[in-house]
Amino acid sequence: MSSPVQDLSVLHQRREQRLMLVLALPALLVILLLVVLPVGWLAWQSVYHNGFTLENYRRIWSEDIYWRSFALTFQISLLVTLFALLLGYPIAYAASIAPRRWAIVILALVVLPFWTSVLVRAYAWLALLQRTGVINQLLRQFGVIDEPLPLVHNTFGTVVATLHILLPFMVLPLYATMQQIPRDLMQAGASLGAGPMLTFWRIFLPLSLPGVLAGSTLVFVLALGFYITPELLGGGRTIMISMLVSRNVELYDQWGAASAIGVVLLVAVGAIFFAVSRFIPLDRVLGQK
Amino acid sequence: MTMSRPFRITLVVTCAVVLLYLILPILIIAPMSFSAARFLTFPPPALSLRWYQEYVGNPAWMQSTRVTLTVAVLTVVIATPLGVAAAYAISQSKWRIMRLIHMTLLLPLVVPIIITAVGIFFVFAKVGLAATMTGLVLANVMLGLPYVVISVAAGLQSFDATQEMVARSLGMNRLRSFFVVTLPQIKPSVIAGGIFAFISAMDETIVALFISGGQYQPLTKRMFTALRDEIDPTIAAISTLMTAVSFMLVLIATSRSKTSA
Numbered sequence: 001m002s003s004p005v006q007d008l009s010v011l012h013q014r015r016e017q018r019l020m021l022v023l024a025l026p027a028l029l030v031i032l033l034l035v036v037l038p039v040g041w042l043a044w045q046s047v048y049h050n051g052f053t054l055e056n057y058r059r060i061w062s063e064d065i066y067w068r069s070f071a072l073t074f075q076i077s078l079l080v081t082l083f084a085l086l087l088g089y090p091i092a093y094a095a096s097i098a099p100r101r102w103a104i105v106i107l108a109l110v111v112l113p114f115w116t117s118v119l120v121r122a123y124a125w126l127a128l129l130q131r132t133g134v135i136n137q138l139l140r141q142f143g144v145i146d147e148p149l150p151l152v153h154n155t156f157g158t159v160v161a162t163l164h165i166l167l168p169f170m171v172l173p174l175y176a177t178m179q180q181i182p183r184d185l186m187q188a189g190a191s192l193g194a195g196p197m198l199t200f201w202r203i204f205l206p207l208s209l210p211g212v213l214a215g216s217t218l219v220f221v222l223a224l225g226f227y228i229t230p231e232l233l234g235g236g237r238t239i240m241i242s243m244l245v246s247r248n249v250e251l252y253d254q255w256g257a258a259s260a261i262g263v264v265l266l267v268a269v270g271a272i273f274f275a276v277s278r279f280i281p282l283d284r285v286l287g288q289k
Numbered sequence: 290m291t292m293s294r295p296f297r298i299t300l301v302v303t304c305a306v307v308l309l310y311l312i313l314p315i316l317i318i319a320p321m322s323f324s325a326a327r328f329l330t331f332p333p334p335a336l337s338l339r340w341y342q343e344y345v346g347n348p349a350w351m352q353s354t355r356v357t358l359t360v361a362v363l364t365v366v367i368a369t370p371l372g373v374a375a376a377y378a379i380s381q382s383k384w385r386i387m388r389l390i391h392m393t394l395l396l397p398l399v400v401p402i403i404i405t406a407v408g409i410f411f412v413f414a415k416v417g418l419a420a421t422m423t424g425l426v427l428a429n430v431m432l433g434l435p436y437v438v439i440s441v442a443a444g445l446q447s448f449d450a451t452q453e454m455v456a457r458s459l460g461m462n463r464l465r466s467f468f469v470v471t472l473p474q475i476k477p478s479v480i481a482g483g484i485f486a487f488i489s490a491m492d493e494t495i496v497a498l499f500i501s502g503g504q505y506q507p508l509t510k511r512m513f514t515a516l517r518d519e520i521d522p523t524i525a526a527i528s529t530l531m532t533a534v535s536f537m538l539v540l541i542a543t544s545r546s547k548t549s550a
Contacts, residue, residue: 023374024390026371028390030430031393031397042407113312116532117528120318126516127321164314225403227402245403245404246403266400
């Protein structure tokens with residue numbers, strides 16, 4: 001039996017729920033109409049063309065160009081993630097042990113490029129790396145090389161520029177995790193007779209692993225979908241997945257193929273996020289973005 | 290923590306090199322934009338404003354600048370209220386569906402942008418929004434929403450919701466109590482969210498590549514096309530201006546949110 005007071009509060013709760021729904025609705029509608037609907041449409045179109053068909057997926061599976069592009073994309077993403085970890089770990093570590101003043105300077109320099117447009121940075125790397133670019137000119141002036149090095153319009157240029165854009169996404173989660181590692185633990189390790197190297201390997205490194213996982217996931221997943229840097233710095237030879245999508249639409253008018261590639265990419269990204277979410281909460285991964 | 294001297298030196302040197310790598314493009318773009326040379330040489334042989342004049346004197350670049358600024362302003366004007374309303378609803382309601390809505394609102398950050406771009410292109414082509422200002426603004430509102438939601442939701446987390454209850458128990462209606470009590474206190478995070486949406490709209494390239502055209506091409510699309518053909522130093526000038534604008538806005542956003550803390 002419910003009392004009239006309870007009924008009233010249930011009624012009130014319902015009204016409250018409805019109001020909140022109404023408030024969230026406009027934003028939700030924008031996302032539903034401009035993300036969910038278009039992506040759903042792509043998925044539909046990848047399997048439906050005058051009837052249900054898996055032809056588009058069969059082609060991805062069987063045609064060499066697609067295979068090579070997928071392999072290359074995973075290879076580049078892996079390479080970028082690895083280098084981001086190698087370069088990002090010392091930076092995050094230094095920021096986590098440095099005095100506050102220095103930590104702020106280091107972090108400011110890390111997020112500075114964040115706020116420079118991706119396009120601007122692609123342009124800068126073109127200017128730095130091209131045949132007559134700054135780096136080749138300097139190397140020639142100092143007599144290190146006679147012929148300009150092929151630094152751009154290839155996979156190397158793509159990796160350098162992609163890494164540049166994604167490095168902050170590695171450093172920030174790493175720093176956030178390292179900062180929370182209690183210093184007492186290190187001191188305890190040292191007091192028990194472990195040297196600095198041993199305390200690092202046995203205590204600090206394992207405790208920083210959640211940050212490593214979060215940063216690596218973010219960098220890897222973002223790299224998988226990169227478009228601008230491979231398009232501008234790859235010189236038409238480094239065809240990544242996203243370029244396959246755009247080429248199929250713009251050059252060949254192959255909507256089915258483009259959709260199928262997009263769906264495969266989306267499933268890969270979703271699967272990675274899902275797998276990682278079993279170890280660390282997803283909002284901790286995405287929070288850095 | 291004790292560290293051996295060689296280890297310390299290695300760490301400092303590594304950091305210096307990596308940080309240099311991170312800021313190198315910014316260090317190089319600005320000087321190049323003031324170069325007098327026709328081709329990219331560094332350091333520039335002589336200084337001039339030639340590339341800035343080239344930019345300002347070119348009607349196509351100017352038209353694109355107008356489009357970019359209009360889109361960015363309209364994006365902020367639309368995305369901010371929508372995002373604030375949604376973030377408020379999410380933070381107030383303990384209803385399970387709200388968590389799902391919250392995650393849905395962050396989707397633009399998760400779905401690879403190329404997929405979103407192609408999907409929108411397809412939908413816009415069907416409904417006649419391709420190559421229109423409305424279409425461009427709508428797409429950027431979608432891309433900017435997550436930033437507003439994240440920023441405002443964070444701001445609301447440190448806000449004590451009972452204050453609004455008190456105002457309402459004293460006779461204010463809900464709307465007024467929000468505007469009088471809540472909004473002023475979360476203002477810094479609202480402004481920060483709006484600024485992030487502005488920067489996101491100003492920098493957005495991939496979706497614009499697909500859905501914009503004709504006279505409604507933002508700067509980024511024109512820059513991208515120009516970069517594919519040849520390296521025109523005018524782009525260094527535009528890049529420097531764009532970077533300066535984003536930095537200024539970020540400074541405002543971060544100094545605002547600091548005073549609130």
